[in-house]
Amino acid sequence: MISTADVERAAARIEGRVRRTPVLAADEGVWFKLEQLQHTGSFKARGAFNRILAAGEQTGVVAASGGNAGLAVAYAAREFGLPARVYVPATAPAVKVAKLRQLGAVVELVGEKYADAYDAAVKHAADSGELFCHAYDQPEICAGQGTLGLELLEQAGELDTILVAVGGGGLLAGVAAAVEGRARVTGVEPRTIPTLHSALVAGEPVAVGVSGVAADSLGATRLGDIAFAVATRTNAGSVLVDDAAIAEARAVLWDRYRLAVEPGGATAFAALLSGAYRPAPGERVAVLLCGANTDPATLTSPTAAPPPERSPRGTRR
Structure with missing residues (x-):
């Protein structure tokens, strides 16, 4: 479990280590938090720095990741002069694996799913004594991710709702804790990977x-325990979107705003664009664009028709 105070301590700890990413007023009552501009192309750098700094002196760090968490850990480790070993499922995008190696990490390809890489990483950390950095279910990781929520409130002012993509739930946990009592967080996830939705229905995290299209970054098989605890405490909402809506949101972000994001990074926006989430009149909504580690060639198809003009509130103009 984490609190607003934990997030505030994390913000003080990582100050100067991460970027204060900008906020874009996308439409009346709608803001984008451009966290895809963070170091290594995702919000994960915040949690990685907080985890390593909170742990103190280490001999090395270990992570399991479909890509973004591993990139963040590798980057933070390099900044501290520490060796990093990242366990990655064989299904991870080649662009992310290449970046891991460019950052100096030892990359271990294990299994077809995140769970396979996770088991191998935990074993290595236990055997070596190196610091294990969980992709989404450690207090320091969640609190670090939540620092972007504090920034967002400072930048956008009073908000009613923050839409957050959910995989394992570390971002949702951190942001919901950061803004508790000031704004409501709604998790958005692919219909094909409903970790939050299934946990709320079952009353506990369950395997899915x-x-x-977003499995490389949102492909956790189970919501984290910390995320479930914070989501239930703060009454976080849950919205499901189809892959087609995610693909369209990604194309619209590029075509209309020139914002390059990966499918997972477009998932929260897909809820607005598709109408899966419909703001009430006057509701102030922020959308977290959380990752940009993607092949630019896939942003749009030269043979595809342009996406229909829509407002971010999901109604056709």
């Missing part, structure tokens, strides 16, 4: 299948 993993597939679809």
